[in-house]
Amino acid sequence: MASEVILLMGPPGAGKGTQAARLAEARNLKQLSTGDILRENVAGGTELGTRAKSFMDAGELVPDDLIIDMVRSELAGLDEVRVLFDGYPRNPAQAGQLDGLLAELDADLTAAVALEVDQDEIVRRLVQRAGEQGRSDDNEDTVRHRLQVYAEQTEPLLDYYAEAGTLRRVDGTGSVADVEARIRRELP
Ligand code: AMP
Secondary structure, three states: OOOEEEEEEOOOOOOHHHHHHHHHHHHOOEEEEHHHHHHHHHHHOOHHHHHHHHHHHOOOOOOHHHHHHHHHHHHOOOOOOEEEEEOOOOOHHHHHHHHHHHHHOOOOOOEEEEEEOOHHHHHHHHHHHHHHHOOOOOOHHHHHHHHHHHHHHHOHHHHHHHHHOOEEEEEOOOOHHHHHHHHHHHOO
């Protein structure tokens, strides 16, 4: 099997996690959700979790060096680079590090899928998720801050991938199945 690397991007609450799981299964990709891996580390009380927790609770990005180490160790030992990244990269420095890592592994980026959902819908979804999952970073102030961090640090990456010719913008509203079908239509 050839290498395949897909990025799933979009603001918090855009439905990245839900779509990532479906897409990874359908295309036989390893799902790497940096937020999930960090939360597992926090729950398990690892050194990474201890260092990441205060940033996560504040809605800030965890430092880039911790993230690239984590991504590297997740990719180490894979026979084939078939990966779906969810919530990574989050800023231009991480995008540059990822490019370097993929070059080392002789793998190309297949597509950067950006899920687009308007701000009102996002706030509605995140408030609902806070009630259902009790994530400690889903309170109103932190949600607002995460949206700001997304706009300032992550959204500029869409231009970066547009210039590289890999960006695929997808309407993230409607049912999970509808969004999934739209994503599939955009992929080779
Ligand atoms: P997420 O589940 O993707 O919304 O991530 C939850 C939190 O984990 C974020 O608010 C950040 O604090 C942290 N996080 C997840 N992925 C990254 C990343 N690629 N770079 C830096 N911080 C991250």
